[in-house]
Amino acid sequence: MATKPQVIALEEHYLDAELATHFTGLDAVPPKTAPRLPKVPERLYDLGTLRLKEMDEAGIDFQVLSHAAPSLQKLDAETGVELAKGVNDRLHQTVLAHPDRFAAFAALPTADPQGAADELERTVSKLGFKGAMIHGLTNGLFIDDKRFWPIFERAAALDVPLYMHPSIPDPRVIEVYYKDYVERFPTILRAAWGFTVETATQGVRLVLSGVFDKYPGLKIVLGHLGEGLPLYLWRINMGFARDGRGETWFRDAFTAHFWVTTSGFFSDPALLHCIQEIGIDRVLFSVDYPFVDNPPGTAWADRLPLAPDDKAKIMNGNAKRLLKL
Secondary structure (H helix, E strand, C coil): CCCCCCCEEEEEEECCHHHHCCCCHHHCCCCCCCCCCCCHHHHHHCCCHHHHHHHHHHCCCEEEEEECCCCCCCCCHHHHHHHHHHHHHHHHHHHHHCCCCEEECEECCCCCHHHHHHHHHHHHHHHCCCCEEEECCECCECCCCHHHHHHHHHHHHHCCCEEEECCCCCHHHHHHHHCCCCCCCHHHHCCCCHHHHHHHHHHHHHHHHCHHHHCCCCCEEECHHHHHHHHHHHHHHHHHHCCCCCCCHHHHHHHHHEEEECCCCCCHHHHHHHHHHHCHHHEECCCCCCCCCHHHHHHHHHCCCCCHHHHHHHHHHHHHHHHCC
C-alpha cells in the first residue's frame, strides 16, 4: 500500500499581539464572539498546544507561518520598521521551539522599501525564514510601483519567494464597487470576492510592470489557486496580443514566475484546471488556517483524483523545492 505523503501547508496565519493592536476599522481583529469567524481569534494567537493539536488531528505535518492581513502594509514607514524586527524575532522563537513543525514567512515594513528589503535579508540570512508575505496595498499603492522594487531585487538575490496575500480593498474601491452590499454581505470585501479582485489585479500588474524582466529570478506565490488568474490565462493573452504583445506573452511570464496554493479553495475542477494551465510543479497545498478549518483541506487532498507521485508533489515536494525545506 502507498504511504500517506507528508503534508506541508504554507498559507497558515497567526497574529502577533503587539502588531494586532495597530489594526483598526475593517482590519480590526474580530472579537472571540464574532459569529462569522467562531474560534478564529483564539486560534490566531495560539502558536503552541491548540495549533499543534489541530494540525495532528487533521494530518498536517508542517506549517509555514505567516502574519495575518494586513500585517505591516498599512503602517507608516517609521512605525512599520520599528515593529517589524520584534514581530519577526518573536515568530523566529516559535519556529525554534518547534523546528520540526514550523517554518516562517517574514512580515515586511513595505512603506519603507529599503527597510523592508533589509528586513527580508535579515530574516532569511540570520533567522532562516523562507521568504515573506505581503498583504494588499501599501497605504493605497500596489506593490509593483517602482519605489518598492528594492524588495523584489533583494528577494531575487536571496532566491526566496514573495507570497502576495489579499487584504481589504482600498476604501475608494469599496465606495464604488461594494458599499451597497457590505452591510448584508460583509464577506464580499474578503474571501467571497474583494480579496480575489485585489490580488488578481496585483498579479496582472506585476507582469505589466516589467519587474520580471529586471529581476528574472523573482518568484511570486498567489494563494486561493492563483486568485482566478490560471482560469483567465488564455483570455488575458488574447487581450494583450491586441496591444502588440506576443500571443503567449502573459502566460509565459506567469508560468515562469508564479506558484499557486490551494489555500481555502478545495475544488477538484479548479485544481485540475490550474494543473493543466501552469503545470503540477507550481501547485502547493495550503489550508488558510485558521480562517479555514484544517480537516476539510486534508480530507479533500486525500481523495484527489491524482497519481500518488503527483499528489506528493502538491502535498510536500513542490514546497520543499521552492522553499528549500
